[in-house]
Amino acid sequence: MFEAIAFYLFAFLTIAMFFIAVTTSQALYALTSLAAGMIFISAFFFILGADFLGAVQIVVYSGAVMALYAFGMMFFDTTRDVKEKNGNKYIVVGLSVVSAILVVAIFSAPLVSENITALYPMVEGAGNTQEVGLVLFTKYLVPFEVAAVMLLVAMIAGIVLAGKDMDLSLTLLDDNEIEEIKNKQMKKVL
Amino acid sequence: MEFYLYLALFAPLAGSLFAALFGASPKTIVAGLVPSILLFVSFVSSTVLLVHILSGGAVVHVEMMTWMATGDLYIPFGFVVDQVSVTMMMVVTVVSTVVHFYSIGYMDHDKGFNRFFSYLSAFVFSMMVLVMSDNFAGLFIGWEGVGLCSWLLIGFWYHKESATWAANEAFIMNRIADLGMLVGIFLVYWNTGTLQYEQAFAAMPSLGTDILTLMGIFLFIGAMGKSAQFPLHTWLADAMEGPTPVSALIHAATMVTAGVYLVVRAHPLYDLIPNVGLFIASLGAFVALFAASMALVNRDMKRIIAYSTLSQLGYMFVAAGLGAYWVALFHLMAHAFFKALLFLGAGNVMHAMHDELDPFKMGGLRKVMKGTFIMMTLASVALAGIYPFAGFFSKDLILEVAFVEHHYIIYTVLLFTAGLTAFYSFRLVALIFHGEERYKLFGIHPHEAYKFMLVAMSPLLLLAIIAGSFKMSYFEMVTQVLPELEYHIHHPVTFWIMTIGTQLFVIAAIIFAYRKYANAKVTVPDGTSKIENRLCYKVLSNQYYIPYAYEEYVVKPYRELSTVLWKQVDMKIVDATVDGIAGIIYGTGEKTRDMQSGNLSTMLKWMVAGTVGLLSLAVVFGLAVRYSAEIKAILSGLGV
Amino acid sequence: MEIGLNHYLVLSTILFAIGLIGVMRRKNLLLLFFATEILLNSVNIAFAAISHYYGDLTGQMFAFFVIAIAASEVAVGLGLLIVWHKRHGTIDLDTMSTMRG
Numbered sequence: 001m002f003e004a005i006a007f008y009l010f011a012f013l014t015i016a017m018f019f020i021a022v023t024t025s026q027a028l029y030a031l032t033s034l035a036a037g038m039i040f041i042s043a044f045f046f047i048l049g050a051d052f053l054g055a056v057q058i059v060v061y062s063g064a065v066m067a068l069y070a071f072g073m074m075f076f077d078t079t080r081d082v083k084e085k086n087g088n089k090y091i092v093v094g095l096s097v098v099s100a101i102l103v104v105a106i107f108s109a110p111l112v113s114e115n116i117t118a119l120y121p122m123v124e125g126a127g128n129t130q131e132v133g134l135v136l137f138t139k140y141l142v143p144f145e146v147a148a149v150m151l152l153v154a155m156i157a158g159i160v161l162a163g164k165d166m167d168l169s170l171t172l173l174d175d176n177e178i179e180e181i182k183n184k185q186m187k188k189v190l
Numbered sequence: 191m192e193f194y195l196y197l198a199l200f201a202p203l204a205g206s207l208f209a210a211l212f213g214a215s216p217k218t219i220v221a222g223l224v225p226s227i228l229l230f231v232s233f234v235s236s237t238v239l240l241v242h243i244l245s246g247g248a249v250v251h252v253e254m255m256t257w258m259a260t261g262d263l264y265i266p267f268g269f270v271v272d273q274v275s276v277t278m279m280m281v282v283t284v285v286s287t288v289v290h291f292y293s294i295g296y297m298d299h300d301k302g303f304n305r306f307f308s309y310l311s312a313f314v315f316s317m318m319v320l321v322m323s324d325n326f327a328g329l330f331i332g333w334e335g336v337g338l339c340s341w342l343l344i345g346f347w348y349h350k351e352s353a354t355w356a357a358n359e360a361f362i363m364n365r366i367a368d369l370g371m372l373v374g375i376f377l378v379y380w381n382t383g384t385l386q387y388e389q390a391f392a393a394m395p396s397l398g399t400d401i402l403t404l405m406g407i408f409l410f411i412g413a414m415g416k417s418a419q420f421p422l423h424t425w426l427a428d429a430m431e432g433p434t435p436v437s438a439l440i441h442a443a444t445m446v447t448a449g450v451y452l453v454v455r456a457h458p459l460y461d462l463i464p465n466v467g468l469f470i471a472s473l474g475a476f477v478a479l480f481a482a483s484m485a486l487v488n489r490d491m492k493r494i495i496a497y498s499t500l501s502q503l504g505y506m507f508v509a510a511g512l513g514a515y516w517v518a519l520f521h522l523m524a525h526a527f528f529k530a531l532l533f534l535g536a537g538n539v540m541h542a543m544h545d546e547l548d549p550f551k552m553g554g555l556r557k558v559m560k561g562t563f564i565m566m567t568l569a570s571v572a573l574a575g576i577y578p579f580a581g582f583f584s585k586d587l588i589l590e591v592a593f594v595e596h597h598y599i600i601y602t603v604l605l606f607t608a609g610l611t612a613f614y615s616f617r618l619v620a621l622i623f624h625g626e627e628r629y630k631l632f633g634i635h636p637h638e639a640y641k642f643m644l645v646a647m648s649p650l651l652l653l654a655i656i657a658g659s660f661k662m663s664y665f666e667m668v669t670q671v672l673p674e675l676e677y678h679i680h681h682p683v684t685f686w687i688m689t690i691g692t693q694l695f696v697i698a699a700i701i702f703a704y705r706k707y708a709n710a711k712v713t714v715p716d717g718t719s720k721i722e723n724r725l726c727y728k729v730l731s732n733q734y735y736i737p738y739a740y741e742e743y744v745v746k747p748y749r750e751l752s753t754v755l756w757k758q759v760d761m762k763i764v765d766a767t768v769d770g771i772a773g774i775i776y777g778t779g780e781k782t783r784d785m786q787s788g789n790l791s792t793m794l795k796w797m798v799a800g801t802v803g804l805l806s807l808a809v810v811f812g813l814a815v816r817y818s819a820e821i822k823a824i825l826s827g828l829g830v
Numbered sequence: 831m832e833i834g835l836n837h838y839l840v841l842s843t844i845l846f847a848i849g850l851i852g853v854m855r856r857k858n859l860l861l862l863f864f865a866t867e868i869l870l871n872s873v874n875i876a877f878a879a880i881s882h883y884y885g886d887l888t889g890q891m892f893a894f895f896v897i898a899i900a901a902s903e904v905a906v907g908l909g910l911l912i913v914w915h916k917r918h919g920t921i922d923l924d925t926m927s928t929m930r931g
Contacts, residue, residue, distance in 0.1 A: 022856070030861055053878055061871070071908075103839075104839070162909045162913070
C-alpha cells in the first residue's frame, strides 16, 4: 500500500519535473527541475531495494553532474532565451508517443519476459551494497576498470577542452619565460 | 626418339614466338628466316621419326606432363608418333617449310611481314599438336589452335572489309561444327570414361550401336566444319581472301584435311558403324561433284583452286567413309603436295598480275612466267590424275574402292567428277598461260617471281610427280595401324578397262578445255554472251545460291531476331531493369540528400524516427516469433 | 493494488518519451544535454526494476555503468560546448551546420 502510494507520488513528481525540464524556456528552471527529478528517481531505486544505486544516483547526478552543469551555465549567457523555433510540434510529440507505445508494447506483450532467468541472483541475507560489491568486483571487474579508464579519459578531455592556454607547457619553458608570463598575469590582475 | 618428337613439335612454336618478338617492328628478314629454318629443323626431325617408324621401330609415345587430373578424369599432354601421325607430320612439315621459304619472297613488300611468320608458325605448331596428340582433348586444343590461326591469317589484311568478313565467317562456321565435335568428345568420355585414343577405342566395341552412331555423327560434324563439307562449305571459298601462301598451307594442304585425319584416327569407331561410314562416303561424293561443278564457271583463280580442294576432300571422305582409311590418308598426302604447289603457282601469277584474280584477264603468261607455267601445269596434271603423277595413284585407288565395294553410284559420280576436275584445272591453265595476252588490255606488266621462290616450290613439284611411287611402301607402313584392306579388281580385264577408260576420259576433258580456252577467241566476259545468261551457268557461278540462301534465310532472320531481342528484351527488360535499379538508388539519394541539411536538430529528429522504425520492427518480429506456430498453421491452411 | 514490473516499465517509457521530446525540440545545446540525462535516467529505472523483479543483479550493474557513461559524457560534452561557445559565441543548435551534405 505504501509502496503503491510512494510509486504514484514519485512517478507524478518525476514526470512533472522532467516535463518542466524539457519545456521551460528558462535554463535555470530547467536545471533546477532536472536536479529535483534526479533525486526523485533515486526514490524509485530505494523502493526497489537498490539502495546503493539510489545513493550513487544522488551523489553522482544531483552532486557531480548538476554541479558541472551549473558551472557550465556560468560560461554561457543563459539568461538570454534561445529561440526555440520548432518546425512541427506534432512530429516531435507524435514520434515520442509512438516510440513510447512501441516500447510499452514490447514490454507488456509476453515476448521477452518469458525466458529470462537470473544470471546473477541476489545473495540471500546480504545487504544490497554488499551484493553489488560482490558482483561488481568479480563478474564485472573488467568492465568496471574500463569504465574507470573511460572516466579518466573524460576528465582529461574535459580539462583539455575547457582549459585555457593548454598548448603552453611550463615544464618546457626556461625560467626567464616563466618569469615573463608571471609578470604579464600579475599585470592583468592588477 | 623422344628428343626428335619434342624438336619436331616445339621448333615451330619457338619460331612463332621468335617472330612475335618482332611483331610490332617493321620488316626484318630475320623474323622470316628463323621460323623457316626452325621449321626445316622440325621437318628433319619428322623425317628422322619417319625413318624410325619405316624401319620397323616402335611407336614413339611420350607423356610430357599431366594436364588435368580430377577425379576419374585424367588428361595428360601426351604425344604419339605412329604410322598415321608421322604421315601427317611429314605432310605438314614439308608443305609448311616450303610455304615458309616461299613466303619470304611472297610477303616481301608487306608491312605485316613479321606478324605473318608468327601466325604461320603458330599454325604449324597447332597443327602438329592436332596430329600428334594421343587423346581427344589434345586433338581439340590443336583443332581450336588451327582454327584461331586460320582466323588470324584469313583476316591478315584486316583493313580489308572482305578479309575480316571472311575470317569471321570461317571462324563462326568452325565454331558451329566444333560444338558438334565437343558433344562427340563428351559422348566418348561419358561412355568410355577416358579420352585416350587407345583406351577409348578399346572400350567402344562393348557399347551399343546407338551411342556409337551418335558419337560418330557428332565427331563427323566437327570434321565437316574443319574440312568444309556441305553444308558448312561456304567459308573455304571465302577464306581465299587471305594471303596465297596461307591458302596453300592451311586451306589446301593441312588444316582442311584435319577432318579426314579425325575420321582416319577414329577408324575403330567408324568401323563399328558402317551406316555412318556410308553416309560420310555419300556426302563426300556429293561434295566432290558439287564443288567441281562450281569450279567450272568461276572466274576467280583462287576460288577455282579452293573448290577443287573441296572436291578432293570429298574424294578423301569417300575413301574414309568406305573403310579405306589408308587410301584416304594417301590421297590426303598426294593432294597436299600438288594442291600446295598449285596455290603457290597461283600466288606467283597473282604477284605478277598485281593481285588480279580473274583468269580471263590474263592469257599468254607462259612466255613471261616459264617456271610457274611448268609447275602449275604439272600440278594440274597431277590433280587431274594422269599416269604416272601422284594424283593418278591416289585418285584411282578411291575409284577402285568405290567399285569394289559395289557402290556404283558413288563410283559414277566420282568418275564424272574426275572429268570435271581435269576440265576446270586445264581451263584455268589455258586461260592463264595460253591464248592471247589479254592482260595488255589492262596495262599490266607481269614478271616472274623471285628465283628462290621457284626453288622453294621445287620439292613440292618433285613430290607431286613421284609421290605415287610410294604407294606400296606406304601401304605396308600404314596398315600396321589401319585396317589392312587391299583393293584389287579381281578380273584384270575390268581393271584395265577401268583404268584406261578413266585416263581417256580425263585426257578428253583436258583436250576439250584446251580447245575451248587456249585459243585466240577467248575474250573477257562482260555478261552479255549467250552462255553467261543460261540458267545453269548462273546457278553455278552463284554457287547454287547457297551463300545467298544463307544470307537470306539464316543471317537475315537471325539479325532480325537479334534486333528484336536487342530492342525488346535487352533494352526494355534487361537494360531497363539495371537502369531502373540504378535510377531508384540515384533518385533515393537525390531525394534523401535533403536529409543531410547539416542541422543537428533535424538529424536528431531523423534519429528518433529511425528508433521508431527499429522498434516497430522489433515488435513485428517479436510477434512473428511468438506466434510462429499459429502463423504456420494459417499459412498451411491457405495452402502455401 | 500491487505495483508490478509493468508499472515501472511504463513509467520508464513515459520518461523516455519526455526525454525524446526534449531532444527533438531543444535548440539550446545545454538544455539538449539535460534531455539526454532524462533519457539515461529513464532507462536506469527500467534496469533497476527488472533487476528487482527478476532477482538479478545484472540490471543494477548496467545502471551503474550507465551512470558512469553519463558522467563522462557530461564532462566531455561540456568541454566541447565551451570550446564551441568560445569560437562562435553561441550554443544554438541551428548554427551547427558544417556537416551539410
